[in-house]
Amino acid sequence: MNTAVDFTLNVLPRPMPAAMSEALRARFGERFATALAVREQHGRDESPFDAPPPEAVVFCESTEDVAFVVAAAAEHRVPVIPYGAGSSLEGHLLAVQGGVSVDVSRMARVLRLDADDLTVTVQAGVTRMQLNREIKDSGLFFPIDPGADATLGGMSATRASGTNAVRYGTMRENVLALTVVTASGEVIRTGTRARKSSAGYDLTRLMVGSEGTLGVITEVTLKLHPLPExxxxxxxxxxxxxxxxxxxxxxxxxxxxxxxxxxxxxxxxxxxxxxxxxxxxxxxxxxxxxxxxxxxxxxxxxxxxxxxxxxxxxxxxxxxxxxxxxxxxxxxxHAFLSGLQLRPGCRAVTTDCCVPISGLADAVTQALAEAEAAGLPHFIVGHVGDGNFHVAYLIDPALPEEREAAERLNQQLVQRAIAAGGTCTGEHGIGLHKQGFLVDEAGAGAVAMMRQIKQALDPHNIMNPGKIFAL
Amino acid sequence: MNTAVDFTLNVLPRPMPAAMSEALRARFGERFATALAVREQHGRDESPFDAPPPEAVVFCESTEDVAFVVAAAAEHRVPVIPYGAGSSLEGHLLAVQGGVSVDVSRMARVLRLDADDLTVTVQAGVTRMQLNREIKDSGLFFPIDPGADATLGGMSATRASGTNAVRYGTMRENVLALTVVTASGEVIRTGTRARKSSAGYDLTRLMVGSEGTLGVITEVTLKLHPLPExxxxxxxxxxxxxxxxxxxxxxxxxxxxxxxxxxxxxxxxxxxxxxxxxxxxxxxxxxxxxxxxxxxxxxxxxxxxxxxxxxxxxxxxxxxxxxxxxxxxxxxxHAFLSGLQLRPGCRAVTTDCCVPISGLADAVTQALAEAEAAGLPHFIVGHVGDGNFHVAYLIDPALPEEREAAERLNQQLVQRAIAAGGTCTGEHGIGLHKQGFLVDEAGAGAVAMMRQIKQALDPHNIMNPGKIFAL
Known part of the structure; x- marks a missing residue:
């Protein structure tokens, strides 16, 4: 059992050499930002973790922009951290090894709607609500809805789901193809608009859920669904x-x-x-x-x-x-934000386990009983049709013993979920927080295979380093 | 455009050293077979290609058996070719570089049915019809049905689908987890029984459709569906x-x-x-x-x-x-076998493209017109709800010009499908036949990424070598 969750930064940041910042400034002008306020805004997410901000932020407007940044980062061995809406719950955006935040939020165009084919292609910075507003006259909709109005790039990267997954599936089932900037700054396309394919390795599904560690997603082709009568x-x-x-x-x-x-x-x-x-x-x-x-x-x-x-x-x-x-x-x-207001000034430690449905009643009941017994303020929401539920423990950030208590409850809950044939994360991802749980769940051999893939596709470990596994 | 389809064996076979055959014989006894009849039966499939048979066949009865064979093959750098029902249409089973056929057809037990969770775990040699027979009292069924009564291991390896995919999805959507023997002979588990997960790279989806080139699938955990009222x-x-x-x-x-x-x-x-x-x-x-x-x-x-x-x-x-x-x-x-009887003694060159549905009518109409114009006997069946259809050109194997004509028609059809946003293979896989098409479809960069993954996970290229790409 890997219960230790270590948020300390045990690796040195990799500073950006002057040649790289000059190259980025030359190309991007004011879209290359180093002001502290901008960096700090890109250095935090909805997770309870703290880390120094990135060294710079680049506001990209095209796949070519992203490829330029990544090529420069590859040359200089500097970390690249994709940034969409900033709504990650697991520390995905934190610059734990320094580096450049690649903000894709200005890449917000719906590129191609094929209503007859029930598909759409968007830039990675389009949010789920924006997409549904823009296609509302087509008779179609996109069902995946994590709580936040996240970007479709970020939702792909974390394999997000939400309240409609029980019927319509998750990002895993609804992403048809991606445009990805690889760790060397090349641009690839991972699939077609066909609804199914047996053509080679499923790079789309490999990138979906890879949390920015294998490439930067810049465009997303999605399945749409007819609006129900x-x-x-x-x-x-x-x-x-x-x-x-x-x-x-x-x-x-x-x-x-x-x-x-x-x-x-x-x-x-x-x-x-x-x-x-x-x-x-x-x-x-x-x-x-x-x-x-x-x-x-x-x-x-x-x-x-x-x-x-x-x-x-x-x-x-x-x-x-x-x-x-x-x-x-x-x-x-609003439940997450509303819940935070149950205890003013608190931060939330959230769980995300998902179990086979026969184990769901036990999992929820025990989680509630343990939270009550620990005396920690909490609430539960769950996509229970999928076996997925979230306990939010509302902790006082000034009281380390509360965080420890919440982490201990989370660990107990996750270990029980794994023992019941479930997973430590249904939809939030591993990020910084669940790296030990990943090993418990998948086994050392499977995690070793993931690391082999990471090493092969990102040999200099510049793509969102320190997330999923602390390489 | 990569139109050249080269079936010649341009690599030398890698013969099995005596030490390996002795080790296999010592463990497996009569389950290690070198009789020509057995080898020939494992050296052909439903594809129109010919290749020398494998050097030996091992009839495995457990994951440990498979791991033993693969570990020996890894030590001696000998190819491993997984074998289920022998129903591949794309030459997946052919021993183009020699090696050992790993027959999993005796691994035919339903290991665990969790009817309450709508999941089942089977050994890789269980066929789809057997599975449905064995679970018929549970009120559940498994919908994926390629024409042949294929094994669930083989169906996973080719990302198979069939007639129910329009509603229930393909193997991509219905495999929850796999047990896989990796290229070094280790055993890993790629997922859990939870219906969704964001825990690390999606190794399940990477293995589904990998055609035996990244590992041997030995157990499959599947979603089941309630029998409709x-x-x-x-x-x-x-x-x-x-x-x-x-x-x-x-x-x-x-x-x-x-x-x-x-x-x-x-x-x-x-x-x-x-x-x-x-x-x-x-x-x-x-x-x-x-x-x-x-x-x-x-x-x-x-x-x-x-x-x-x-x-x-x-x-x-x-x-x-x-x-x-x-x-x-x-x-x-029966349509495929019935169709073959339209021309006694023929073999079929089959196409498998899948297009966004708005392009389907054009694709089918042009395919029919071209087949008529070429004067080749043919028939069409299609899972048209998915945009996937198969033209079977019935060729006289004694007339090379007929195979050439069929290949030319296939090439035209595939290039049009790719231009329309579709794929060269909806459900049969790349195998030997569509390696050039894969590059046309995915692009050199994406195929290079697939090769990097292959190289990382199978550095000695022993897992079904020569399939998907001729390494």
């Missing part, structure tokens, strides 16, 4: 989280094609009630959505309502207008 | 293939969750009528299946029947009993 959302309260989770297990095992199936524990409901001025019953709650034809939605909803009633579900409420639905789902997406 | 199949005839394909495009674009959507051209229908004694109208035909609740199936079918009628579809016929459905789908799965 009919949508209905519902909430239902339960006396305890176990009953809620057991309802979900029954829904999945019956094959109901539910689109969203989210758990909020009582604390999370309290938080969103306060933040979004809602009047939800402050008990464990499922928040669900059904997509399909009118008849199909009615049928799914009927089945689920029966299953919920069998498990003691009460206060089953429909959100039938688009406005009501948006209000509920906006509240759900 | 209701199933209905239908056939519908059209005056030309374009009308049939246009119907499919409309179905997909409307988001109808159709489970299967197959095209057979008139020649394919003639072939299955003869072989399976059916009385189908000998015109281009769609063969479809709908899965869901009774109401949902009725609704899907109604929508599709309307769309077919709008495109001139006639002779819409329902197969409502399980027996009728099985008869139709068995005929469809």
């Amino acid at each position: 009919s949508v209905a959302a519902a909430v239902c309260s339960f006396d305890d989280a176990t009953a809620a989770v057991d309802t979900v297990i029954a829904i999945i095992q019956m094959g109901v094609p539910i689109a969203r199936c989210e758990l909020m524990d009582a604390n999370a409901v309290i938080a969103v009630n306060r933040h979004d001025k809602l009047g939800l019953a402050e008990k464990p709650m499922l928040l669900m959505e059904f997509h399909g034809s009118e008849a199909s939605v009615a049928e799914q909803a009927g089945t689920v309502q029966e299953l919920a009633a069998e498990h003691g579900g009460t206060a089953f409420q429909w959100a039938t207008t688009p406005e009501e639905r948006t209000r509920l789902w906006t509240a759900r997406h | 209701s199933v209905a199949a239908a056939v519908c005839s059209f005056d030309d293939a374009t009308a049939a394909v246009d119907t499919v495009i409309a179905i997909i674009q409307m988001g109808v969750p159709i489970a299967r959507c197959e095209l057979m051209d008139a020649n394919a229908v003639i072939a299955v009528n003869r072989h399976d004694k059916l009385g189908l109208a000998e015109k281009p035909m769609l063969l479809m299946e709908f899965h869901g609740s009774e109401a949902s199936v009725a609704e899907q079918a109604g929508t599709v029947q309307e769309l077919a009628a709008e495109h001139g579809g006639t002779a819409f016929q329902w197969a409502t009993t399980p027996e009728e459905r099985t008869r139709l789908w068995t005929a469809r799965h």
